Amino acid sequence: MATQKGSISINTENIFPIIKKWLYSDKDIFIRELISNGCDAVNKYKRLVTLGEAKSNGEEQYKIIVTIDKDNESISFADNGIGMSKEEVEKYINQVAFSGAEDFFNKYKDKMEESNDIIGHFGLGFYSSFMVSKKVQIDTLSYQGGSTPVRWTSENGTEYEISKSDTKNERGTTITLFLEDDSKEFLNEYEVREIIDKYCSFLPVEIYLESKENKDEKVENEEEQVEKSPLNDTTPLWLKSPSECTDEEYKDFYRKVFKSFDEPLFWIHLNVDYPFNLKGILYFPKLKNEFELVEGKVKLYNNQVFIADNIKEVIPEFLLLLKGVIDCPDLPLNVSRSFLQNDKDVSKISKHIIKKVADKLKLLFKNEREEYNKFWDDIQVFIKYGCLKDEGFYDKIKDYILFKDINKEYITLKDYLEKCKEKHENKVFYVSDEVQQSQYIKLFKEYDLDAVILNSSIDNHFISFMEYKEQGVVFNRIDSDISDVLKDTNEEQEDTADIKDLFQSIIGDKVKDYSVESLRNEDTPAIILVSEQSRRMSEMKSQFAGMDLGMNFEEEKTLVINRNNPIVKKIVSLKNDESKKEDIDLICNQVVDLALLSNKELSSEELDSFIKRSNKLMSMIISL
Numbered sequence: 001m002a003t004q005k006g007s008i009s010i011n012t013e014n015i016f017p018i019i020k021k022w023l024y025s026d027k028d029i030f031i032r033e034l035i036s037n038g039c040d041a042v043n044k045y046k047r048l049v050t051l052g053e054a055k056s057n058g059e060e061q062y063k064i065i066v067t068i069d070k071d072n073e074s075i076s077f078a079d080n081g082i083g084m085s086k087e088e089v090e091k092y093i094n095q096v097a098f099s100g101a102e103d104f105f106n107k108y109k110d111k112m113e114e115s116n117d118i119i120g121h122f123g124l125g126f127y128s129s130f131m132v133s134k135k136v137q138i139d140t141l142s143y144q145g146g147s148t149p150v151r152w153t154s155e156n157g158t159e160y161e162i163s164k165s166d167t168k169n170e171r172g173t174t175i176t177l178f179l180e181d182d183s184k185e186f187l188n189e190y191e192v193r194e195i196i197d198k199y200c201s202f203l204p205v206e207i208y209l210e211s212k213e214n215k216d217e218k219v220e221n222e223e224e225q226v227e228k229s230p231l232n233d234t235t236p237l238w239l240k241s242p243s244e245c246t247d248e249e250y251k252d253f254y255r256k257v258f259k260s261f262d263e264p265l266f267w268i269h270l271n272v273d274y275p276f277n278l279k280g281i282l283y284f285p286k287l288k289n290e291f292e293l294v295e296g297k298v299k300l301y302n303n304q305v306f307i308a309d310n311i312k313e314v315i316p317e318f319l320l321l322l323k324g325v326i327d328c329p330d331l332p333l334n335v336s337r338s339f340l341q342n343d344k345d346v347s348k349i350s351k352h353i354i355k356k357v358a359d360k361l362k363l364l365f366k367n368e369r370e371e372y373n374k375f376w377d378d379i380q381v382f383i384k385y386g387c388l389k390d391e392g393f394y395d396k397i398k399d400y401i402l403f404k405d406i407n408k409e410y411i412t413l414k415d416y417l418e419k420c421k422e423k424h425e426n427k428v429f430y431v432s433d434e435v436q437q438s439q440y441i442k443l444f445k446e447y448d449l450d451a452v453i454l455n456s457s458i459d460n461h462f463i464s465f466m467e468y469k470e471q472g473v474v475f476n477r478i479d480s481d482i483s484d485v486l487k488d489t490n491e492e493q494e495d496t497a498d499i500k501d502l503f504q505s506i507i508g509d510k511v512k513d514y515s516v517e518s519l520r521n522e523d524t525p526a527i528i529l530v531s532e533q534s535r536r537m538s539e540m541k542s543q544f545a546g547m548d549l550g551m552n553f554e555e556e557k558t559l560v561i562n563r564n565n566p567i568v569k570k571i572v573s574l575k576n577d578e579s580k581k582e583d584i585d586l587i588c589n590q591v592v593d594l595a596l597l598s599n600k601e602l603s604s605e606e607l608d609s610f611i612k613r614s615n616k617l618m619s620m621i622i623s624l
C-alpha cells in the first residue's frame, strides 16, 4: 500500500464537547476510553458472529491486553475485536466526532434483540489519547476476509499518516501511545492497574495488564506460565437476575467493591427494563456513628464502564449516604452534568430509585419486622434525612418510620398515638438525652406512660418536620408540661395554696410557676418542668448566639412540688415555726436545686451555692 498523507477534518460543531469533556476531567480517562473502544470492538465482532456475518471457531478467548513498554516509553491497548479496514480508519478516526459505534448500532439495530451494549456514542473517546501522547499509532486488521493491515499514526491529532502495518497479522486493533514527558506515570504498572480497577472493573471483556519486561521474564520463569486471571469481573452481580443471587454473593460483592470488612444491613437489587434501562445494587451500610454518613458511595456505570462516584443528578442526594452501584446504559453520561440536570429521563430515574428504596423498606417492615426493628438504629438517621430532603419519600415511608420508646420497644407514630390516646391525645413525649432525663423516664415508667427516644442531631429538625406534616400532632419533651398527665383524677383536690406560698416566698422568681401534685413516688420532693415552647425558643436563640433577637427567650420553668413526699410534708407542718425558719429556707432551696439538677446542668453560681448548702446540711447533721 502506498503511503498516503492528508489532513484530519474536524467537525467544528462537535469540537466544543471535546473541550468541555476533557478540559475539566482527569487525564487518566484515556485508559477508560481506549479499553472501552476495545470492548466495543469485541462486542461488535461477537455480534457479527451471532448474526452469521463473521466466523469463529467457538473457542476464541476475547480479550484486551494493556502493555506497558518502559524501554519505548509507550503503553498499548490490543484487542481481538472487529478491527478496521483502511476506509473505516479514514471514516471513524480521521473524522473527529464521527462515531463508528453509532454507525454500527444504526446499521444493526433492527437485527439486535438485546439492548445496545456498545459503549461509544460520540466519536471522541479515541482523541483523549492525545492528552498524554506525543505520538499515537493504530495498527489494525479488519475481520473482513482479504483485508490488509493498516497503520495510522499522528503526532498531534490533527495530521496523520496511513500506511500498511508491518506488525498486525491477526484480527483486531492495537493502539500504541508514545507518552509525553509529563505523562510518564502511565509507565507505572501499579498506577495503571489502579486506573483500570477504577474504571474497568466490570467491563464485559477480559482485560490483562502486561509489562514488556515481565514478558521477557515470563519465558524463563515456569510458574509465570500459569494462566493469569483478568483484572476485571466480566459478569458483575448486578447483571444477574435478583432471584439467582445468594445473600453470600451480595455480601462478597459489597466487600470487594467497597473494600469493606463490614457486612451491609440489607440491599436492594434494581432491575428495570422499561421505560429506561437501569440495573444496580444499593446497600444500606451499618453506620457506627452519625458522622460516618458522609462516607456513602454510589458508583455510576454506563454499560459496565465506571463513570463517576456520587452523581447527584441521577441519584437523589440523600441516597448518596448508601453504598452501591448503578448501571444506566441509557444515560449520555459522557456529556456534561448540566445536560443531566435538564434531562427528563434523569429525574425519572431518580424518582424510580426513591420508589424502590421505599418499597424495600415497606417489604422489610411488613415481612421481617423483627429484623427491621434491629436495623432501625442504623438506618434511622438516613431515613430521617431522606424525609427532610424529599417530602415525597416521607409520604411513601411514613407508616414504616419507627420510634424506639423508653422500654426499648420499636413503635410507629400511629401505634404510639393510639396507645396513648386516653392519657394524652395527639401528643408525643420524647427523650432527647437518656442520661440527663433519667429521672423523668423513671417518673414516666411509674405512671405507665410512654415516651420515644429522639436523641440524634437530626431529630430536632425531624420533630418540626413531623409536626408540619402530621397536622394536629405535637411533640413535647419528657420534662415539659406533663402536670396534666401526672394528675390523679381520682384524688380529691386539697387546698395547695399553703405549700405553693411557702416555696414561692423562699424561692421567688427562680421558677415561673408553682404547682403541687401527689406524685406516686414519694421519694421525689419536687421536679422541674420546662414549657416546650419556651425551651425551643431558647434553643433557637442559642443558635443565633450574639444576635439581638429583640425578645426574651428565657426557659419557663414550673416547680412541681410533691405533697406526698415526707420532707415536703414536714416543712409545710413547720412553716409557722419561727425557730425553724432558717432550716426550712435551707431545705426548700436544696429541694429546688435537686430538681433543677435532674433537669439539666446547674450554672456555676447555682452549683457553687448548692455545694455550700450541701456542706452546711452535712455539718448540721453531724452536730445533731
Ligand SMILES: Nc1ncnc2c1ncn2[C@@H]1O[C@H](COP(=O)(O)OP(=O)(O)OP(=O)(O)O)[C@@H](O)[C@H]1O
Pocket (backbone or CB within 6 Å): 033, 037, 038, 040, 041, 079, 081, 082, 083, 084, 092, 093, 097, 098, 099, 100, 101, 102, 119, 120, 121, 122, 123, 124, 125, 126, 127, 172, 173, 334
Ligand atoms: N479498538 C478499536 N477497534 C475497532 N474500531 C475502533 C477502535 N477504536 C476506535 N474505533 C472506531 O473509531 C470510532 C471512534 O472512536 P472514538 O473512541 O473516538 O468514539 P466512540 O467510541 O464512537 O464514542 P465515544 O466518544 O463515546 O467513546 C469508534 O466508533 C470505532 O468505530
